[in-house]
Amino acid sequence: MARTSLTSLELLVAIDTSGSISAAARSLGHSQPTVSAGVRRLERTLGLRLVDRSPRGSVLTEDGTAAAAWARDVLTASDAFEASVSALRGQGGTAHLVVAASLTIAEHLVPGWLGAWRRRRSSDATERTPAAVELIVRNSAGVMRAVLDGEAEVGFVEGTEVLRGLRMRTVARDELVVVVDPAHPWARRRRPVTARDLATGSLVLREKGSGSRDTLERAIEAAGEVLPADLPQLGSTAAVKAALHEGDAVGVVSDLAVAAELAHGTLVRVPTDGLDLGRRLRLVTRTHGDLSPAARELVAMVGQASR
Known part of the structure; x- marks a missing residue:
C-alpha cells in the first residue's frame, strides 16, 4: 500500500470534526470538489469506504470514524516530531509566541495548557530557545480574525463556524x-x-x-x-x-x-x-504558512492533552 500523506489525513480529520465534506472544505479554505477528490484518493489508497455519500450530504462511515481517530494520533505525533526537531536545531534568540483565546477558554483552560507547555520546555535538555508568551483575549470572531491577520499564531475558539483560511482541531x-x-x-x-x-x-x-x-x-x-x-x-x-x-x-x-x-x-x-x-472547543491555525517552533510545540502538547 502506498504511503498515506499527512494532507489526506488532515482532510479526514476535518470531515470528522466538521461533520461534512462541505464544512471541512470551509474550515480548510479549500473548495468542496478539492476535498471530495482528496477523500476519494485516500479511499483508494486505504482500500476502505470512508464516507457515505447521499443527496443530503456526506458523513463518515464506521471505518471512516475509526480511521479519523487514528489520523488524529498521526497528526499529533507529526506535530511533536517537528517541534522536537526544531528544538534540536537550537534556533537562537528569544521566541515570541502570541496566542489568542476566547474568554472562557482563556480563563479556564489556557493557563493549564501554557503551564504544561512551559514545564515541558524547561525539562527538555535539548531546548535552547527561550520563549515569551503573550495571550490576547477576545470573543471567538476576534480570535479567528487575529489568527487570519497574523496577529496571533494559535487561537482557541468556542464558536460552531470557523472562518475560511483556518485549520481547526477539537481540543476540549x-x-x-x-x-x-x-x-x-x-x-x-x-x-x-x-x-x-x-x-x-x-x-x-x-x-x-x-x-x-x-x-x-x-x-x-x-x-x-x-x-x-x-x-x-x-x-x-x-x-x-x-x-x-x-x-x-x-x-x-x-x-x-x-x-x-x-x-x-x-x-x-x-x-x-x-x-x-x-x-466543541477548537484550536485554530492558518491553513497556509509554517508555525514557529514554539507554536508547534504548543499545538502538539495541547493535541496530546486532548486525546
Missing part, C-alpha cells in the same frame, strides 16, 4: 447551561425550560461574535424558535453573571465559567429540554 468540550439567581422563580421550577421559554424569557446575552451567543442562537433556531432582537447584550461572562443578581435575568453560559457559583449555591442551574447546548 464544554456545555452551555441555563443559570439564574437563587431567588428567581426558575430556581424552584420543576419542569425543564424549553427553547420557547428562553425566547420569551428575560435572557441576558453575550455580544455578537461570542462563541456562547453563536451556540445558543443555533440551538434555539434548531428547536424552531428565534431570539428577540432587543435582548440585552453584555461583553463578558462576568457581566452576564453579575446581571443575574439584578431583577429576573436569565443567563446561558459555559459550565466551566459557573462551576464555582453552582458549587457554592450563588447561582442555580435550570434543566433544559429539547436544546443541544454542547460545544
Whole structure:
C-alpha cells in the first residue's frame, strides 16, 4: 500500500470534526470538489469506504470514524516530531509566541495548557530557545480574525463556524447551561425550560461574535424558535453573571465559567429540554504558512492533552 500523506489525513480529520465534506472544505479554505477528490484518493489508497455519500450530504462511515481517530494520533505525533526537531536545531534568540483565546477558554483552560507547555520546555535538555508568551483575549470572531491577520499564531475558539483560511482541531468540550439567581422563580421550577421559554424569557446575552451567543442562537433556531432582537447584550461572562443578581435575568453560559457559583449555591442551574447546548472547543491555525517552533510545540502538547 502506498504511503498515506499527512494532507489526506488532515482532510479526514476535518470531515470528522466538521461533520461534512462541505464544512471541512470551509474550515480548510479549500473548495468542496478539492476535498471530495482528496477523500476519494485516500479511499483508494486505504482500500476502505470512508464516507457515505447521499443527496443530503456526506458523513463518515464506521471505518471512516475509526480511521479519523487514528489520523488524529498521526497528526499529533507529526506535530511533536517537528517541534522536537526544531528544538534540536537550537534556533537562537528569544521566541515570541502570541496566542489568542476566547474568554472562557482563556480563563479556564489556557493557563493549564501554557503551564504544561512551559514545564515541558524547561525539562527538555535539548531546548535552547527561550520563549515569551503573550495571550490576547477576545470573543471567538476576534480570535479567528487575529489568527487570519497574523496577529496571533494559535487561537482557541468556542464558536460552531470557523472562518475560511483556518485549520481547526477539537481540543476540549464544554456545555452551555441555563443559570439564574437563587431567588428567581426558575430556581424552584420543576419542569425543564424549553427553547420557547428562553425566547420569551428575560435572557441576558453575550455580544455578537461570542462563541456562547453563536451556540445558543443555533440551538434555539434548531428547536424552531428565534431570539428577540432587543435582548440585552453584555461583553463578558462576568457581566452576564453579575446581571443575574439584578431583577429576573436569565443567563446561558459555559459550565466551566459557573462551576464555582453552582458549587457554592450563588447561582442555580435550570434543566433544559429539547436544546443541544454542547460545544466543541477548537484550536485554530492558518491553513497556509509554517508555525514557529514554539507554536508547534504548543499545538502538539495541547493535541496530546486532548486525546
